[in-house]
Amino acid sequence: MDTLKLGIIGCGTIASLNVPGYLKHDRCDVVALCDVVPERARKRAAEWGIEPKIYARYEDLLEDDQVDAVELLTPSHLHARQVVAALDAGKHVSCQKPVCNTLAEVSEIADAVRRAKTIFRVTENFIYYPPIVKAMELFESGIIGEPSLMRIRTLWGSFDRSGAIELADGAMEWRGDASLNAGGLLFDDGWHKFATAMWWLGDAAKVFATVLRPRGFIQEAPSVITWEFKDRDCLGVFEFASGEGMPIRTKYYPLDEFFEIQGPAGTIWVTRCSGEMLDMAPVILVKGDQTVEYDVPSDWSEGFDGAARDFVDSVLDGRQPKMGLDFSERVLRTVLAAYRSSEIERPVDPTQVL
Secondary structure, three states, X not given: OOOEEEEEEOOOOOHHHHOHHHHHOOOEEEEEEEOOOHHHHHHHHHHHOOOOEEEOOHXXXXXXXXXXXXXXXXOHHHHHHHHHHHHHOOOEEEEEOOOOOOHHXXXXXXXXXXXXXXOEEEEOHHHHOHHHHHXXXXXXXXOOXXXXXXXXXXXXXXXXXXXXXXXXXXXXXXXXXXXXXXXXHHHHOHXXXXXXXXXXXXXXXXXXXXXXXXXXXXXXXOEEXXXXXXXXXXXXXXXXXXXXXXXXXXXXXXXXXXXXXXXXXXXEEEOOOOEOOOOOOOEXXXXXXXXXXXXXXXXXXXXXXXXXXHHHHHHHHOOOOOOOHHHHHHHHHHHHHXXXXXXXXXXXXXXXXX
């Protein structure tokens, strides 16, 4: 295979970030778009300057022999059935995070992955974002010593007060519906943060969380989650805060993030992702009386482009891309452990979540 022929299933809000990386790849052709609102797919095709086949049903796209692989950009409650169908149809599959809502659904996907002769991965743009990649390179070099604390802060603002990305119709409705989604803000956005922490430093041994007003969406801020990392003398702290009354400087979603990794010999900061609230370099190393700034590419779209590039290259090279099913299951267990911990008011081992 010289060129990957890709179908996109779901042309809503996140497609504006996930798809351009595929369009830029010189060995990928986006040959089909699918959306339950076909006009939305046609508008995307015009926006991207392509002339793909348009489908209203994902089942019809999966029957198209010209499609080698699919990117699933659909609500999380649809993921399991769509992943299984796509793998059984012989397609390579990249599925937008979260992988699915329940561990039972993970088992269904695992059976399909075992049957398949194609590649499956979960799309996670954060682990391809250049400042996060640079931070990992720094602490793996040993420059700050063995990490003892990792902190992630997320501040959510209001879509009404920020120059943020335009939401597709219904984009927030299913996220706030407890019958369709495993959680709210902690599940939807928190997945990114747990995946990043675990990619950096490994799995959580036990999780303790306080989630105020669970099962809402923005209502889940404020929340604080702490955990031990397995096989490290290191703690993780993950903070959600609400800033609905303040504008967030951003071109994308109205939230701002700050990451910190502390070691005995220094500190690493990642100062931005979607938001751009701080007039600082995207990566900063503080070591003694020295401060080193790293001006790596930091537009949030860079992570999405990297995720697309890795999927295409992995399929063409015949290798497994980052964020396979095993890692994705561990992230899901950690998120679910946070909810369970808040509910029972004591630490929860993610491996014991049912």
